[in-house]
Amino acid sequence: MSTSTPSPLAGVASSDSTLRRFLHGLPGVDPVGLEARAAALGTRSIKTTAKAHAIDLAISMIDLTTLEGADTPGKVRSLAAKALRPDPSDRSAPMTAAVCVYPDMAATARAALGDADVKVASVATAFPAGRAALDVKLADVRSAVAAGADEIDMVIDRGAFLAGHYLDVYEEIRAVRAECTGHVRLKVIFETGELSTYDNIRRASWLGMLAGADFIKTSTGKVGTNATPANTLLMLEAVRDFRAQTGTQVGVKPAGGIRTTKDAVKYLVLVNETAGPDWLTSHWFRFGASSLLNDLLMQRQKLRTGRYSGPDYVTVD
Structure with missing residues (x-):
């Protein structure tokens, strides 16, 4: 876990x-080169065996998410049950990586997940x-951590940030980082759709x-432009180069708009590339998505049985 600025960039x-x-x-x-490379990589095809592995890997990387004003304890418990199975x-289907909720629902998620290897992620900082x-x-963060959030x-x-007050943003991330005590990991969301360039x-x-993020994340999923292959590629290049310079590995989480x-x-x-x-x-890699899981399960079932069961085969979030 990154708890201090790496010494080469101290x-x-x-x-x-x-x-x-x-x-x-x-x-x-x-921009042209970045988008062209992202598009070219998106044309790669994979064979059936590799596809089956990719589907299970993707399922295991999902932060199953509900972030609505109408969230209830029952909905969160239902989401936790879906994350677990x-x-x-088909008991061979992997669990998801996490269940992501608002801070006031973190305790409900923690109780529903128990000791299973599914993390409780909580948005915070006036999300x-x-x-x-x-x-x-910071009170928002402390509340989530006290309720059992792992992330x-x-x-x-x-x-x-857009006003150029970079040190203010840095110091705020550091202050949040300090509240993530023990095993709690920090994902920093940029809302790339609002950053313009x-x-x-x-x-x-x-x-x-630099400020100590364990993950960098594209988006909240609450604006018009969320994760794209190009902005995710750019962030992947950044974590690759950061590790090369500092030896510290940081994860990436694209969120919003990834459905199939x-x-x-x-x-x-x-x-991979x-x-x-x-x-x-x-x-080190997550998908911020919920509807994605449904399509992955349908495709997984198709590979396993040779037929689709239709959209009613999986629960609707």
């Missing part, structure tokens, strides 16, 4: 000017907009990693 955040100099000194992104008719005072955001998904202050996404990726098995396989190809196989585990 002085980068010593002042606002040094942090700005570093972030604006990162190589500029060629995604396909009640999804992040418009609150720091003490309110915190925080949102950065996009207004501060690929250069900003690259800068946000490095800023989050075909989509999931494209992202797994991106991971960009960051490498070390990231092809749920410890």
